[in-house]
Amino acid sequence: MPALTRLAENLYVHHGAVNTGIVKDGPRALLLDGGGAELESALRELGVERVEAAAFTHHHREQTLSAYALAARGARLYVPKAERGLFEAVEDFWREDRYFWRTYKDMPLTRALPRNVPVARALAAGESFEFGPARIAVLATPGHTRGHLSYRVEVPGAGPFVFCGDTLCGIGQVPDLFSLQYKEPVVKSDYHGFMGARGELVASLRRLKEQRAAALIPSRGGVLREAAAALDATVANLEAAYLNYQSISALRWYYPEAFAAYAGCPQNMPLSAQFPYPDWLKHYNTCWVLVSESGAALVMDITNKNVHEQLESEHAKGVFGAMEVVWLTHYHADHTDGIVPFQARHPCVPLWTDARVADVVERPRAWKLPCVDLHPLKVSRRTEHGESWTWREFKLTAYHLPGQTWNHGGLLAEGRGKRLFFGGDSFTPSGLDDYCAQNRNLLGRGRGYDACLALLEELKPDLVFNCHVDVGFTFNARELAYMRAQLARRETLFAALTPWPHPDFATDENWIRVDPWEQDARAGQALRAKAVVWNHATRAIRVELRPAGPDGRAYGETAALDIPARGAGEAELKFLVPADARPGRNAVPFEVALDGKPLGAIVEALAVVRA
Numbered sequence: 001m002p003a004l005t006r007l008a009e010n011l012y013v014h015h016g017a018v019n020t021g022i023v024k025d026g027p028r029a030l031l032l033d034g035g036g037a038e039l040e041s042a043l044r045e046l047g048v049e050r051v052e053a054a055a056f057t058h059h060h061r062e063q064t065l066s067a068y069a070l071a072a073r074g075a076r077l078y079v080p081k082a083e084r085g086l087f088e089a090v091e092d093f094w095r096e097d098r099y100f101w102r103t104y105k106d107m108p109l110t111r112a113l114p115r116n117v118p119v120a121r122a123l124a125a126g127e128s129f130e131f132g133p134a135r136i137a138v139l140a141t142p143g144h145t146r147g148h149l150s151y152r153v154e155v156p157g158a159g160p161f162v163f164c165g166d167t168l169c170g171i172g173q174v175p176d177l178f179s180l181q182y183k184e185p186v187v188k189s190d191y192h193g194f195m196g197a198r199g200e201l202v203a204s205l206r207r208l209k210e211q212r213a214a215a216l217i218p219s220r221g222g223v224l225r226e227a228a229a230a231l232d233a234t235v236a237n238l239e240a241a242y243l244n245y246q247s248i249s250a251l252r253w254y255y256p257e258a259f260a261a262y263a264g265c266p267q268n269m270p271l272s273a274q275f276p277y278p279d280w281l282k283h284y285n286t287c288w289v290l291v292s293e294s295g296a297a298l299v300m301d302i303t304n305k306n307v308h309e310q311l312e313s314e315h316a317k318g319v320f321g322a323m324e325v326v327w328l329t330h331y332h333a334d335h336t337d338g339i340v341p342f343q344a345r346h347p348c349v350p351l352w353t354d355a356r357v358a359d360v361v362e363r364p365r366a367w368k369l370p371c372v373d374l375h376p377l378k379v380s381r382r383t384e385h386g387e388s389w390t391w392r393e394f395k396l397t398a399y400h401l402p403g404q405t406w407n408h409g410g411l412l413a414e415g416r417g418k419r420l421f422f423g424g425d426s427f428t429p430s431g432l433d434d435y436c437a438q439n440r441n442l443l444g445r446g447r448g449y450d451a452c453l454a455l456l457e458e459l460k461p462d463l464v465f466n467c468h469v470d471v472g473f474t475f476n477a478r479e480l481a482y483m484r485a486q487l488a489r490r491e492t493l494f495a496a497l498t499p500w501p502h503p504d505f506a507t508d509e510n511w512i513r514v515d516p517w518e519q520d521a522r523a524g525q526a527l528r529a530k531a532v533v534w535n536h537a538t539r540a541i542r543v544e545l546r547p548a549g550p551d552g553r554a555y556g557e558t559a560a561l562d563i564p565a566r567g568a569g570e571a572e573l574k575f576l577v578p579a580d581a582r583p584g585r586n587a588v589p590f591e592v593a594l595d596g597k598p599l600g601a602i603v604e605a606l607a608v609v610r611a
């Protein structure tokens with residue numbers, strides 16, 4: 001693709017990390033979004049001496065990190081009214097713990113600008129303005145972000161052209177699925193809202209179609225001349241993907257009304273068989289207690305302080321004997337909160353968990369994951385996949401169970417005449433707990449839920465348990481095969497809907513991350529961290545990261561990683577906390593390139609400057 005496309009006299013698109021619209025009026029210009037160092041030379045080539053204004057579609061750094069340089073040179077910044085705070089008061093967001101830890105209602109703050117930037121004008125749907133020969137109308141196109149706008153540009157004799165940001169990014173495609181993680185009228189937390197913004201997005205795509213544009217210019221990919229076909233294909237692909245997702249979703253058990261529109265759909269898996277559980281199993285909120293014939297107890301997860309107290313009183317009443325071991329299924333706070341007071345009271349009772357769960361609960365600040373609590377836990381034993389041991393009369397076998405979240409374990413308990421499988425939060429009788437993209441649900445044979453279902457096929461437990469479900473259940477061979485087939489179809493459907501070398505790049509925002517995500521620092525300090533990259537593709541990739549300071553200039557060295565197909569890579573990162581960093585949390589964004597193609601500043605390290 002050439003670096004510049006001429007749409008009409010005085011109207012250009014520059015193709016960098018994102019597409020930038022350039023409306024020219026003699027030596028002055030208006031930009032629509034804007035990013036990338038190469039933009040400067042493109043502007044010079046076009047004879048632009050002065051950028052007078054820049055209008056942004058939404059607040060993500062890929063589109064906006066140039067705002068500091070533009071403002072410093074006198075450009076007026078126009079931003080979506082609904083996202084104004086994420087420009088001029090974004091530092092207030094970075095300082096709020098609730099956007100980082102124990103995130104449930106809202107997902108972790110992502111891709112926001114690091115510093116406040118002055119806003120000249122906040123734009124809302126229905127407004128319009130003129131620049132030289134162009135008339136620009138503002139359209140509301142929420143979905144990818146809540147306040148996302150598109151700009152319809154009319155110039156004499158051509159158009160209209162619609163700059164539509166990240167609403168779509170090609171024929172039938174959206175740039176990612178994790179941005180669509182959003183609460184719905186029924187499901188009131190972002191956490192449970194996989195593709196929850198699709199309703200808003202589809203309405204936006206229909207609004208774009210009504211514009212009868214001569215071309216759509218999304219942030220990524222080429223100019224779309226067949227606008228209606230591109231939009232229709234995107235709506236169809238979104239719907240097909242969601243139909244598949246809901247057909248085997250655990251939410252059909254928790255919130256059946258969330259999928260009322262899909263009731264009776266032939267793809268939907270009927271509920272699996274449910275059974276009462278033996279009286280030597282006890283259930284308190286998310287906590288299962290396995291009681292041996294001796295009365296000794298193995299406790300799985302401890303929801304919170306109240307459940308901890310309840311366990312103590314049940315023990316005092318003789319419902320079970322000594323609590324000898326705690327097994328932790330995964331890192332979510334509604335499974336770990338009670339472990340903090342439990343460990344304070346019983347410092348010698350061991351905590352066992354899968355090694356990948358231990359990685360999170362021992363170093364919670366290192367991770368950008370939902371529902372992580374900040375208190376580190378002391379893990380006594382990190383289990384590996386398939387490791388067995390004996391506790392009382394039970395044979396226990398631990399598994400890595402990358403279901404509800406990748407950092408998750410399963411436990412098979414064989415004893416007292418039963419084979420019980422404790423699957424944490426990974427299954428309900430209606431299917432899979434894969435309602436949160438930020439939990440990292442990978443697709444493909446032998447990965448993510450496919451691996452979990454293959455494990456159930458192999459183990460054939462008598463009963464499966466979920467921490468939040470007060471019955472035992474089983475999946476028969478037909479149900480297991482059906483869920484695996486639906487996941488295989490999902491891989492194809494998500495691949496059609498997203499532009500990446502594998503669709504997991506579109507659901508797993510953490511495919512590239514900085515470890516630790518957050519660390520303490522002093523202003524001006526040189527810090528180290530690791531870049532951790534998972535290559536979801538079935539071919540090798542090359543990834544580069546360059547620290548980008550608050551003004552977009554490099555503040556450290558570029559790191560490069562070559563990662564084999566389906567492999568992982570790590571590289572050391574060295575970067576500087578800005579000398580003028582203020583007390584509290586400061587974001588240091590990194591520009592990322594994949595196979596030489598710039599993606600924008602899609603990751604960040606967090607430096608907490610103590611006053």
Ligand SMILES: [Zn+2]
Pocket residue numbers: 058060144166
């Ligand atoms: Zn975006």
Ligand SMILES: [Zn+2]
Pocket residue numbers: 330332404425
């Ligand atoms: Zn959970």
